[in-house]
Amino acid sequence: MNIISDVNILLVSPNLSSFVARDLKILRERHNVVVRFVNHVNPFRFLGDIRTLWKSDLLFVWFASIYTFPLVIAARLLGKRIVTVVGGYEAANKPELGYGSARSRFLRTLVRRILAMSDQVLAVSRSSELHIQRNLAVASSKIRMLYHGFEDITFNTDDPKTPKVVNVGQLSDETWKIKGIYDFILVAEQMPDIEFIHIGGLRINVTAKLGRPLPPNLRFIGQVPFEQLGQYLSTAKVYLQLSRHESFGCSVAEAMLFRCIPVVSNAAALPEIVGDCGIIIESREAPDVVDAVRRALAMPESEGDRARQRVRAHFSYERRRDALLQVINMLAPK
Secondary structure, X not given: OOOOOOOEEEEEEOOOOHHHHHHHHHHHOOOEEEEEEOOOOOHHHHHHHHHHHHOOOEEEEEOOOOOOHHHHHHHHHOOOEEEEEOOHHHHOOEHHHOEOHHXXXXXXXXXXXXXXXXXXXXXXXXXXXXXXHHHXXXXXXXXXXXXXXXXXXXXXXXXXXXXXXXXXXXXXHHHHHHOOHHHHHHHHHOOOOOEEEEEOOEOOOHHHHHOOOOOOOEEEEEOOXXXXXXXXXXXXXXXXXXOOOOOOOHHHHHHHHOOOEEEEEOOOOHHHHHOOOOEEEOOOXXXXXXXXXXXXXXXXXXXXXXXXXXXXXXXXXXXHHHHHHHXXXXXXXX
């Protein structure tokens, strides 16, 4: 296959999440990329984006949403190629949690239209690929599965692991249940001898949401720079993720790179990421999770080494880079 360079790409996303930033870095290795953050309706900004799209060869969309819909239509009318990466929300159907575009007839139809107009639909896990097919009725021939990719992390492996349990992610009304934050707190309450730490942006008052004081062994750190995050993960023995839905689980994979032993719920892509490392639990009932966490804390540190090697082997930056550039190469104007 001839390698094509210097394709003009317009990348649109609601924000520069870590995984979007990695894709941007990959695309800029070989191509010219302009980035637009689209997270609200702005007619004047849209006109400017149309001018940028006119000069582009390809539209690269992160998340199929009502905000990216107009640009996808414009790209189709202008004859531009379109690549859409589907996140967790678009393909999920969790009416009991009020989560997922697929639970709403309007949003499901909108997402399906975006994917129908796309030349290539990218899923980030086998689980996500299955949800796209089942909940959005997208043909498997149109979907390509590309796992997220993570650059290897260097850190002082001589730092001893301590009996700490960590969770990472934004804390909001939406993530309270879907990401298992409430369950995380309940487990911490039943393990007063173990330190629990949550790291990530705080968009709600945790104590007010819980309706009672937090246990003294639990800390909510808030958002920290990646270097400081690494300090917490490099010394924590266990990473606990009790999500009810995950299209991938980037925080789990990053923790595994720091040799944390993962304890995760059997939900969507989480078992796919963890594999035979750590512990996959069927129940989120606090006593069952407590038992799993204590078993993980008792495991030898070699289990953390196995978790790290799994991410390096299956979810490397290089694997996503090569596959993503191949997608662009196939769609680029010849």
